[in-house]
Amino acid sequence: MTTKTVLICEDEPLARETLRDFLAPWPALRLLGEACDGREALERIEALKPELVFMDIQMPELTGLEVLQRLQHRPALIFTTAYDQHAVTAFELNAVDYLLKPFTRERFDAAVQRVLAEEEAAPADTLVRVLGGGQGPLTRILVRDRGHIFPLAVERIEHLKSDAKYTLITSGGQQYVVRVPLQELEQRLDPSRFLRIHRSAMVNLDFVDSMQADEQSQLELLMRDGTRLLANREVSRLLRGLAL
Structure with missing residues (x-):
C-alpha cells in the first residue's frame, strides 16, 4: 500500500x-x-x-x-x-x-x-480522462459514485449545472459532480443535442418536456424529471424562432 x-x-x-x-x-x-x-x-x-x-x-x-x-x-x-x-x-x-x-x-x-x-x-475528474479521447463530440464521461467509477453515456445526461470549477450532471435520477467547468464540457458536447440556456446551465433537448414563457417573455424549460430551468432572453428568442 x-x-x-x-x-x-x-x-x-x-x-x-x-x-x-x-x-x-x-x-x-x-x-x-x-x-x-x-x-x-x-x-x-x-x-x-x-x-x-x-x-x-x-x-x-x-x-x-x-x-x-x-x-x-x-x-x-x-x-x-x-x-x-x-x-x-x-x-x-x-x-x-x-x-x-x-x-x-x-x-x-x-x-x-x-x-x-x-x-x-x-x-475521472478532468475532461481529458474521457473514454475515447479525441477532439470530436464526447460519447461518454467517467463519473464517480460511492467509490466506484463508471462510464456515463452522454446521451443519458439530462441537464447540467455548474459553478466556476465544478459541474453537476443529472442522469436517470442520479447526480454526479465532475471537476470540469461547464464551458469546457460545452465545447465537447454535441450542439445538435445540448443547448446552453444560460451561464450556468445546459440541457439535453431530448429530455425537455415543455417550454413556457414567463412574464418577462423568458422561456422556462420543464425537464422530464420535473426540474424547471429558465433560459436567458437570447436563448428564449432563439427557441421561439425555431418553433414551427
Missing part, C-alpha cells in the same frame, strides 16, 4: 494531539511533522512537500488562508477551524474537506476517505 505524507499545521496543542491520535490508525498516512503557526507552516510545507496538510485557519503569524495564498507546493488540504463562516472560502480554494471543531473520529475518517478516494478517482 502506498502511503501519503501528512503535515499538521495547528497552533492549539490539544488539537494537534487529537489529529495525531486520529491519524495513528491509518497506515496509508505517514506523519512528517507539525507546525505551530502560519509562518512555520509555510516553511515546513515548502521544505517537506507533504501530500496532505491539515491546516487550521486561525493561526498566529499567518492565517491558514494566507499560507495557502503564498504556497508554491500544492498539497491536498483539509482545513480545521472553529469558525464555520470560512467554509465557502475553503472550498473555493480547492480544499478537499473542512473539519469544524470539535470534530469526531468518524468525521475525521470521512475526510481522510475523501482524500484517498479523490486520489483514486482523479482520472
Whole structure:
C-alpha cells in the first residue's frame, strides 16, 4: 500500500494531539511533522512537500488562508477551524474537506476517505480522462459514485449545472459532480443535442418536456424529471424562432 505524507499545521496543542491520535490508525498516512503557526507552516510545507496538510485557519503569524495564498507546493488540504463562516472560502480554494471543531473520529475518517478516494478517482475528474479521447463530440464521461467509477453515456445526461470549477450532471435520477467547468464540457458536447440556456446551465433537448414563457417573455424549460430551468432572453428568442 502506498502511503501519503501528512503535515499538521495547528497552533492549539490539544488539537494537534487529537489529529495525531486520529491519524495513528491509518497506515496509508505517514506523519512528517507539525507546525505551530502560519509562518512555520509555510516553511515546513515548502521544505517537506507533504501530500496532505491539515491546516487550521486561525493561526498566529499567518492565517491558514494566507499560507495557502503564498504556497508554491500544492498539497491536498483539509482545513480545521472553529469558525464555520470560512467554509465557502475553503472550498473555493480547492480544499478537499473542512473539519469544524470539535470534530469526531468518524468525521475525521470521512475526510481522510475523501482524500484517498479523490486520489483514486482523479482520472475521472478532468475532461481529458474521457473514454475515447479525441477532439470530436464526447460519447461518454467517467463519473464517480460511492467509490466506484463508471462510464456515463452522454446521451443519458439530462441537464447540467455548474459553478466556476465544478459541474453537476443529472442522469436517470442520479447526480454526479465532475471537476470540469461547464464551458469546457460545452465545447465537447454535441450542439445538435445540448443547448446552453444560460451561464450556468445546459440541457439535453431530448429530455425537455415543455417550454413556457414567463412574464418577462423568458422561456422556462420543464425537464422530464420535473426540474424547471429558465433560459436567458437570447436563448428564449432563439427557441421561439425555431418553433414551427
